[in-house]
Amino acid sequence: MRISGKTVAKKDLPQKECPVCGRPFSWRKKWAGCWDSVVYCSERCRRNRSAQ
Structure with missing residues (x-):
């Protein structure tokens, strides 16, 4: 992900x-x-939303 042209680390997403x-x-x-x-x-979770 880029914010203002800078790359953001995955842990910061x-x-x-x-x-x-x-x-x-x-x-x-x-x-x-x-x-x-x-x-x-x-x-899969979207389909199983009513099961829970």
Whole structure:
């Protein structure tokens, strides 16, 4: 991730916790435009959200 032209270390990327599995997950480049709406760490957790 780049902020103001500087590279950010992976450990310094924003993180969220998945409500299904409880694991923390980090920002990914593919989520750059929609990070605020990302809730689940994976497609598998998104599908299993009603099971928990």
